[in-house]
Amino acid sequence: MSQMIFINLPVADLDRSRAFYEAVGFVGDARFTNQFAACMVLSDEIRVMLLTHGFWSAFTDRRRLDPAAEAQVLLCISRADMASVDAMIKAAAAAGGTADPCPPQDNGFMYGRSFGDPDGHIWEPMWMSADAAEMGPAEMADAD
Structure with missing residues (x-):
């Protein structure tokens, strides 16, 4: 198996974010998608995991930054x-x-x-x- 990268991004509105990433050329991967997360494929090696804010918090105790300001x-x-x-x-x-x-x-x-x-x-x-x-x-x- 080749090495892959999964970029995890916290998102405020999962459905809106999924639609946006599809519009810029990513493809959804239903195998890793549910009501809390969506896997968006850019290439064989690059995936973006869109995570609801609540689900994001399950992975880290660090403060989530506001990407619109920081x-x-x-x-x-x-x-x-x-x-x-x-x-x-x-x-x-x-x-x-x-x-x-x-x-x-x-x-x-x-x-x-x-x-x-x-x-x-x-x-x-x-x-x-x-x-x-x-x-x-x-x-x-x-x-x-």
Whole structure:
């Protein structure tokens, strides 16, 4: 079995969050979904677990932050090209998210934007050229 990541996010409204994540390209996995949690699949290795606030509290005693006012992580995901980045931002905004809560970045070899989900969790879809992915962004910047 390949290694997987399950990103756990507390959400205020599970149904609204499920609909939002489906609108930006995630697919629900009914095997790990109930009235307290929804598993949303981005790829074979990446899953997002949307957890109601009450269910989230069963996993940690730490204070839950308000993602609309505070940030603990920025979730960066690769896309196939710049148009796919823009399409994901457009879908997020149309589904009730916030487009570009962080400044867009265009470095020529790397392009990224961001969206906030209905709870305020920030995702950063980005595209990087194959050369930059192989050489590293610092070398690409030096080549300019």
